[in-house]
Amino acid sequence: MSDVLDQAPHGDKSGVKPDTSTELAIEARGLVKRFGDTLAVRGVDITVPRGAIYGILGPNGAGKTTTLRMILGIIDPDEGVRRIFGEDRPQRIARRIGYLPEERGLYPAMKATDAIAFMGSLRGLPRAEGRRRGAELMEQYGLGHAVDKKIKELSKGMAQTVQLLGTLVHKPDLVILDEPFSGLDAINQGKLEGLIRQLAEDGTTVIFSTHVIHHAERLCSDVAIIAGGKVPYAGSVEVARDRLPPQVRLETKNDDGPWRSALPASATRDGAAWVFELPESGIEPLLRSLIEGNAGIRSLSIERAGLHDAFVTIAGEAAAQAMQSDEPAQEVSA
Structure with a gap:
């Protein structure tokens, strides 16, 4: 992990006096990055409060890694x-930062600790x-049996966990994880989600990039959506979801009757x-019509839009389909 961050002068944890004048862990304004004739990042704005779990969502190749590298100072905007x-x-504050790059790499012959x-x-x-x-962290996260094992003797998931623990061992104030869930099975993904929550509970700011929306939906209060090097949305997950009206799901005993005229013209069958x-007038007038029209309500639920639906609305169907693709696009980067 020999990057620009590693070149800060030796000293205390941060190398400089800790700043307490801002409530923001990260502030990025108008970031632009070109590689030759390719405009990889096009005016990105991101602000991350201290202590937050913040997600950067977008398909592979959208500009997530380039944005993180600019924030970290690995490359300049x-x-x-x-x-x-x-x-x-x-x-200057490299010792306050933990960074897990998307490209994993450990020396195979080195012991885990x-x-x-x-x-x-x-x-x-x-x-x-x-x-x-390191030994304490491995014990804490279920790898106590492997403290003396070499990296090449570990499973892929265990090796990725070791690299993550190496990112945290110096107790950073800010942890930046680039696609941390990539390559992990469901069990290890769950463990990583738990670790991220614990970091935030301990006061650490965590920002991670991902192309898997459900991780961000479970973990984050705020997200930035990146598509084509731009950020069409940055803010609360709740506000993003509220861009779409709630969906009503209705099952009735009777298939037809005067109550049918109360359903919106856009109503469709799903099984x-x-x-x-949900109509603008709310659910009460509809309920009244269903009852008076003898619909025979079996079930009725009102479901808020998920973050995936919000992503489709904000970033477009093509970006959403790219998020679900197993074929990663190549992001232009240094």
């Missing part, structure tokens, strides 16, 4: 500014302390149920 804890030179200690040493943590903390948008 061609236009725009970015600040981490108020600092516009992220390298040594790998964690090595990653911590790149952030100024003494090797002996890194080994001690035995009618599905339609």
Whole structure:
């Protein structure tokens, strides 16, 4: 993990006096990045409050990794500014940051605890302390039996967990994870979600990129949606979902009757149920018509739109289909 972040001068955890003047962990304004004739990122604005779990959603190739690398100072934007804890030179506070890149990589012949200690040493943590903390973290996250095993002896999921623990071993204030769920099975994905929640409960700010919407929906209060290098939406998950009206799902005993005229013209069949948008007048007038018309209500539910539906509305169907594709597009990056 020899990137620009690792080049901060040795000293205390941050290398500089911690900033307490801002409530924002990350502030990015108007970020633009070109690679040759390709405009990879087109004016991205992102703000992440301290202590938040923040998701960056978009298909592979949308500009997520390039955006994170600009925020971290690994590459410089061609236009725009970015600040981490108020600092516009992220390298100066590298020891307050933990970064898990999308490209995983550990030395196969290195023991797991040594790998964690090595990653911590790149952030100024003494090797002996890194080994001690590494062993504790492995025990805490169910890998106590593997502390003396070499990386090449571990399963893929275990090796990815070791690299993640190496990202956390120096106790950073901000953790940035690029596609952290990629390649993990369902069990390890669940463990990672639990770890992210625990970090936030302990006061750590977590920002992660993903092309799998349900992780963000379960974990995040706020998200940024990136499509084609732009951010068409950044804000609350709840506000994004509220862009779409709730859906009514209705099942009746009787198939026909005077109550049918009360259903919106847009109502469609989904198996035995009618599905339609909640009318602006609310559910009460509809209920009255159903009862008076002898519909015989079997079930009636009102369901809020999910984040996936909001994503389709905001970013478009093509971006949503790309999110679901197993064939990753190639993102232009340094």
